[in-house]
Amino acid sequence: MTKHLFMFKKIGPGILVAAAFVGPGTITICTLAGVHFGYALIWAILVSMLATILLQEMASRIGVVTQTGLADIIKRELHNPWVKGFVITIILGAILVGNAAYEAGNIGGATLGLEQLFQSSQLEPFYPSMLGALAFLLLWFGTYKTLEKVFMVLVGVMGVCFLVCAIITKPSVMEIVKGALIPRLPEGSLLSVIALVGTTVVPYNLFLHASLVKEKWKSHSDLKKVRWDTAISIGVGGLVSIAILITASAAPIEDVTSAGDMAKGLEPLFGKGATYFMALGLLAAGVTSAITAPLAASFVASSCFGWEGGMQDKRFKLVWIIVLFFGVFFLSFDIKPIEVIQFAQVANGILLPVIAMLLLWMVNKKSVMGKFRNSFVQNALGIAIVAFTLFLGIKSIIKVIG
Known part of the structure; x- marks a missing residue:
């Protein structure tokens, strides 16, 4: 029992990364x-x-060994001012604008959950503002330790x-094992595979993890605790x-337009209980x-501009306030930020392979990591991931253009 409690106490920033990628x-x-x-x-x-485990482990190892943010290291190691300026601009553009656009989806997803839990409530029009206020209070008054517990x-x-x-649906264990161990690409499934990987391997999480x-x-x-935390947390998210x-x-659903559709679809087969759990x-x-x-947007801005006040810095707070405001704004006025989201998808499509390559380069530099550089196996897997993220990025850009 004591051993299990000790292991539980070692859980840290990884749980925030898992929470970040498992969203609406x-x-x-x-x-x-x-x-x-x-x-x-x-x-x-x-x-x-x-x-995700491999990339996040590299980012977190850089954070612990150097005690600085990922963007700080990128700025320090890129000596050509044009290359440095281009990379930092792409990072800021993709993450600040992208997260502001995605924030509407995050708050919208939580709103759908509230609507399913409290059906026909007179408070429904105020749900986005209420959730925005809750996020504001947690970020304004919360320290890292508080957020970790929450x-x-x-x-x-x-x-x-x-x-x-999942248990309520009484799934076939053999079919699950087959789906997990035998890679298949049913007709029309390629974009779904790309989306599944793209929604898990998230560029801004690398910056978030290195800072946290x-x-x-x-x-x-x-470092052993960091690896354990990363593997367990990402595993839970998966x-x-x-x-x-x-x-x-x-x-029994066919037309899926949002995460809330499954909550509605479960009720006819499995009753109200399943709907409430889903919501x-x-x-x-x-x-x-x-x-x-x-x-994450605040940590990236802080790292790019060299702010040293941490989470309590006024500029740090201003960035997350702006991102949160736009999320609530888009929802409250029923604005569909589709163009902004499409820009974010293109920017993230460019950003993911670029950051993966920079990450692999930095984690092999003796001047940065010393004896904590990558092993041969880590590099081989890292190169494979870089190739895959490059393919993923090209596909996501083509999809948006199409």
Whole structure:
């Protein structure tokens, strides 16, 4: 018992990364994959989990060893002013504008969860503002330790809710194993595979993780804890994604436009209980992502501009306030920020392979990492991930242009 409690205490920034990628967007994409292809694409989630664990471990190792943010290291190691300016501009553009656009989706997802929990409530028009206020209070008054505890609870609630939903559907264990271990590409599934990987391997999470680990761990001797935290947290996030896909496979729905459609679709087969579990999970997912997106944007801006005041710096707070404001603004006035989101998708499509390559380069530099550089196996896997993110980025750009 004591050993389990000790292991639980070692959970740290990784849980915020897991909470960041399991948001309403991920729920919608996993729902679509489950509805259209059953269990066939579970393997894609496992591949994306492995890629995420490897990249996030590199980013977190850089954060602990150097005790600086990822953008700080990029600025320091890129000596050509034109290249440095281009890379920093792409990072800021993709993450600041992108997160402001995605924030509307995060708050919108949490709103859908509230609407399912409290149907026909007179407060429905005020849900976006209420959720925005909750996120504001947590970010304004919360320290890193406070946010870590809040996220442990929310991710726990989210995980339990989606796992219960998956169990209620009484899935075929053999079909799940087959979907996990035998890679298949059913007709028309390529874009779904790209979306599943793209919603898990998120560029801004690399910056978020590198900045957060130094809030918790200061010594090289903590690297084992960092790896354990990363693997367990991303693993939990991946399990949640798989549970959503399994649930969607059994739900009698065809037309999926949002993460809330599955909550409605579960009721005819599995009763009100399943609907409430789904709605509560969606609410938790929306709230966690609504906090991490502005937080990540602030850490990136802070690292790019060299602000040293930490989470309490006025400029740091101003960035997340702007991101949060635009999220609530888009929803409250029913503005569809589709063009902004499309820009964010293109920018992220460019950013992911660029950051993956820079990350691999930096984590092999003796001047940066010393004896904590990558092993041969880590480099081989890293090169494979870079190639895949390049393919992913090109496909996402083509998709948006198309």
